[in-house]
Amino acid sequence: MLPVDLRSDTVTLPTPAMRAAMAAAPVGDDVFGEDPSVNALEERLAAMFGHAAGLFCASGTMANQIAIRAHTKPGDEVICDEGAHIYRFEGGGTMANSGCSVKLLHGDRGRFKAEQVAEAVNDPGNPHFPVSRLVVVENTANRGGGSIWNLEEVRRIRAMCTDHRLAIHLDGARIFNAMAVDGRTPAQWGAPFDSLSVCLSKGLGAPVGSVLLGGKSFIAEARRVRKRLGGGMRQAGMLAAAGLYALDHHVAGLSADHQRALHLSLALKALPFTEEVLPVETNIVVTRLAAGHPVKEFMAQLRRSGILVAEFGPNLVRMVTHLGIDDDAVHRTVQALEQIGNEK
Numbered sequence: 001m002l003p004v005d006l007r008s009d010t011v012t013l014p015t016p017a018m019r020a021a022m023a024a025a026p027v028g029d030d031v032f033g034e035d036p037s038v039n040a041l042e043e044r045l046a047a048m049f050g051h052a053a054g055l056f057c058a059s060g061t062m063a064n065q066i067a068i069r070a071h072t073k074p075g076d077e078v079i080c081d082e083g084a085h086i087y088r089f090e091g092g093g094t095m096a097n098s099g100c101s102v103k104l105l106h107g108d109r110g111r112f113k114a115e116q117v118a119e120a121v122n123d124p125g126n127p128h129f130p131v132s133r134l135v136v137v138e139n140t141a142n143r144g145g146g147s148i149w150n151l152e153e154v155r156r157i158r159a160m161c162t163d164h165r166l167a168i169h170l171d172g173a174r175i176f177n178a179m180a181v182d183g184r185t186p187a188q189w190g191a192p193f194d195s196l197s198v199c200l201s202k203g204l205g206a207p208v209g210s211v212l213l214g215g216k217s218f219i220a221e222a223r224r225v226r227k228r229l230g231g232g233m234r235q236a237g238m239l240a241a242a243g244l245y246a247l248d249h250h251v252a253g254l255s256a257d258h259q260r261a262l263h264l265s266l267a268l269k270a271l272p273f274t275e276e277v278l279p280v281e282t283n284i285v286v287t288r289l290a291a292g293h294p295v296k297e298f299m300a301q302l303r304r305s306g307i308l309v310a311e312f313g314p315n316l317v318r319m320v321t322h323l324g325i326d327d328d329a330v331h332r333t334v335q336a337l338e339q340i341g342n343e344k
C-alpha cells in the first residue's frame with residue numbers, strides 16, 4: 001500500500017489529464033518572450049489578481065526572492081513575521097541575495113497588525129538605521145498553521161506602507177486556500193499589494209512553478225533579476241500548461257482538503273499526549289506534543305503504519321492535506337492515530 005504522505009502539499013503528482021495538457025502545450029523560447037503557454041499563464045494570473053504583468057518562476061522561493069531583490073537596495077530592511085517563509089525557509093536568501101536585514105514582528109499565528117508595522121518602521125532621517133523598504137505578508141501563514149489574514153487589516157497595513165513609502169509584497173504560496181475560505185476574489189486580494197507570488201505546485205497540484213505578479217516596470221526589473229539568477233527557462237510552456245490546467249481543475253477541490261485537515265485535527269486532539277492543536281483554518285494541521293513525547297518517536301510510530309508527517313520544530317508536527325489525500329487516506333491516518341493513542 002502506498003504511504004499516506006502528509007508531509008507537505010508539495011508532494012502532489014501530476015494527474016494523467018494534467019500530463020496530457022503538458023504534453024500538448026504549445027511552446028517557444030520564453031527568454032525571448034515567445035512561449036505562448038507561459039505568456040498565457042502570466043497574463044491569466046495577472047488579470048485575475050488585477051496586476052499589469054506576471055513572471056513565471058521556477059519556485060515560490062524564487063518568486064519571493066526576485067520580488068525582494070526588485071523592491072530593495074542592499075542595506076535596506078524588510079519587515080515580516082518571525083515565522084515568515086522568506087526569513088526561515090529560503091536559505092537566508094533575503095540576506096544573501098538582496099543584502100537586506102530583516103525586522104521580525106511577533107504576529108498572531110503569522111499575522112501582524114498595522115500598528116506593529118508602524119512601530120517597526122525606522123526613522124528615515126536617522127543614519128544609524130537601515131532604511132525600512134518592504135513589508136511581506138504571508139497568506140495563508142504556514143507556521144501559523146495555515147492561518148488566514150483579515151483583508152481589512154491588510155488594507156490598513158497597505159495604507160501604513162503608503163504613508164511611509166514602503167512597498168508591500170504578498171507571499172501567496174497558498175492564497176487560493178485562503179480565498180476558498182474567506183470568499184474574497186483574487187482582485188480583492190491583489191489590490192493592496194505592490195507584488196504577489198502565487199504558487200502552482202502546492203495545493204493546485206502542478207509539478208513546478210510560481211508566478212510573480214506586479215506592475216509593468218516592476219515585472220520588467222523582476223525579469224532581469226530572474227535572468228541574473230539563472231531562472232530564465234526556455235520551452236517552459238510544458239510546465240506553465242500544468243499551471244493553466246490546475247487553475248481550471250484544481251481550485252474547486254481545496255475546500256475538501258480543508259475538511260480533511262479539520263477531520264485529522266479532531267483525531268489529533270483526542271490523543272492523550274497532544275498539548276495543543278493549532279486552530280485549523282485551511283489545509284495545515286500543526287500539533288504540539290506534550291513534554292516527554294518526542295516528535296521523532298511519534299513520527300516513527302506513524303511511519304510504521306505508512307503515514308508520513310513533517311517535524312515542524314521542537315515538539316511540533318505538521319500534517320498537510322492536498323490533492324493526493326483522499327477520504328480513505330484520512331481514514332487510515334485516523335485509525336493509526338487511534339491505535340497509537342490506545343498503546344499509550
Ligand SMILES: *Cc1c(COP(=O)(O)O)cnc(C)c1O
Nearest residue numbers: 059060061062085138142171173
Ligand atoms: C512553500 C512555500 C513557498 C515557496 O516554496 P517553494 O518550495 O520554493 O516553491 C513560499 N512561501 C510559503 C509560505 C510556502 O509555504
